[in-house]
Amino acid sequence: AAGVIQSPRHLIKEKRETATLKCYPIPRHDTVYWYQQGPGQDPQFLISFYEKMQSDKGSIPDRFSAQQFSDYHSELNMSSLELGDSALYFCASSVTGEHNSPLHFGNGTRLTVT
Amino acid sequence: QKEVEQNSGPLSVPEGAIASLNCTYSDRGSQSFFWYRQYSGKSPELIMSIYSNGDKEDGRFTAQLNKASQYVSLLIRDSQPSDSATYLCAVKVASGTYKYIFGTGTRLKVLA
Numbered sequence: 001a002a003g004v005i006q007s008p009r010h011l012i013k014e015k016r017e018t019a020t021l022k023c024y025p026i027p028r029h030d031t032v033y034w035y036q037q038g039p040g041q042d043p044q045f046l047i048s049f050y051e052k053m054q055s056d057k058g059s060i061p062d063r064f065s066a067q068q069f070s071d072y073h074s075e076l077n078m079s080s081l082e083l084g085d086s087a088l089y090f091c092a093s094s095v096t097g098e099h100n101s102p103l104h105f106g107n108g109t110r111l112t113v114t
Numbered sequence: 115q116k117e118v119e120q121n122s123g124p125l126s127v128p129e130g131a132i133a134s135l136n137c138t139y140s141d142r143g144s145q146s147f148f149w150y151r152q153y154s155g156k157s158p159e160l161i162m163s164i165y166s167n168g169d170k171e172d173g174r175f176t177a178q179l180n181k182a183s184q185y186v187s188l189l190i191r192d193s194q195p196s197d198s199a200t201y202l203c204a205v206k207v208a209s210g211t212y213k214y215i216f217g218t219g220t221r222l223k224v225l226a
Contacts, residue, residue, distance in 0.1 A: 033214070042202060042218045043158065048211070055211040090157055096212055100165050102148050103204065103214050105157040 002026055004106035006091050012112045013081050021076040021109045023091030031055065032074045033103065034066060035090040043090060049074055050096055081113045117141060118205050120217035128225050133190040135220050137203030140184065146206040147179055147186045151199045152219065158202055162188060193224040 005024040013019050025032050031050045035043035036059075045058035049068035060066075063081075068074045078085060088110050092103040118139045127133045135149075146165050150158035164170045164177040164186065176189040186205075190197055203217040 031212070042216045045213070045215075048213075050211065056213060088155070092214075094212075094214075100146050100163065102146075102160050102163050103158075104160070105150075108157045110155075 004091055004093050004104055006089075006106035006109050008109060009107065010110050010112075012114065014114055015081055015083060017081050017113075019078045019081060019111060021078070021089055021091075021111075023074045023076070023093075023106060025072055025074070025091070025093030026104055029072075029093035029095055029104070031094050031096045032068055032072070033092045033094070034060075034074070034076050035092065037088045037090060037108075039087075046076070078111075083113050086111060086113045116217070117215045118203055118217040120201075120203050120220045122218055123221040124223050125220055126223045126225060127193050129193060129195060131193050131224075133193045133197065133222055133224070135188040135190075135201050135203075135222065137186045137188075137217055138184055139186070139203075139205045139215075141205065141207050141215075142181075142184065143209070144181075144184075144205045144207050147177070148204040148206070148214075149175075149177060149186075149188045150202040150204060151197075152202055153199045190222075193222075195224045195226045198222055198224045 033048045034046040046060040048056045052068045066076045092105045095101040149162040152158045162177040178187045200219040202219045
């Protein structure tokens with residue numbers, strides 16, 4: 001079965017650089033979520049999109065932005081990177097209309113800021 | 115108070131024993147409850163979901179939900195060393211949009 005696809009798997013950037021993470025949700029899933037997970041922490045919700053519109057916003061820094069495109073893939077753009085941005089970034093998708101629908105996670109992007 | 119609380123552990127159990135993982139949540143409007151297993155550096159993997167009060171069994175896993183007590187648990191029977199991981203409790207809440215709130219996870223160690 002198709003899963004959530006994220007790219008790249010690993011990314012190394014320097015402070016103050018920019019990074020773009022991509023996510024392709026499971027086909028027919030209408031909602032995409034982005035999470036940030038630091039070492040030893042639970043996933044922290046950043047932002048979500050439903051049918052290409054931002055549906056909810058969590059603890060996403062102003063330096064980050066995201067969007068969902070017409071083909072439902074989503075991109076997380078991160079600017080002025082800081083050392084503290086080093087983390088695993090997960091994208092997940094679900095079907096909003098089904099209240100029993102779980103989140104399905106991608107394999108994540110490990111971002112290292114040096 | 116966090117919206118979803120779990121004991122961070124580590125919870126150590128011998129191989130073959132029952133591991134019991136607990137989770138409490140604060141939002142009475144929570145609709146659906148999920149248990150994810152996460153190995154270090156990997157993405158969370160869904161292992162159980164439960165929506166109604168009572169027990170739900172799937173192989174060695176049993177999820178238990180008590181909405182009155184706002185409590186959900188996961189039992190792992192015949193624990194194996196390969197079950198050693200962090201188990202995340204997630205609660206789906208409808209508040210305008212749907213949100214998934216995660217607990218901090220319980221680290222389980224199954225000792226061979």
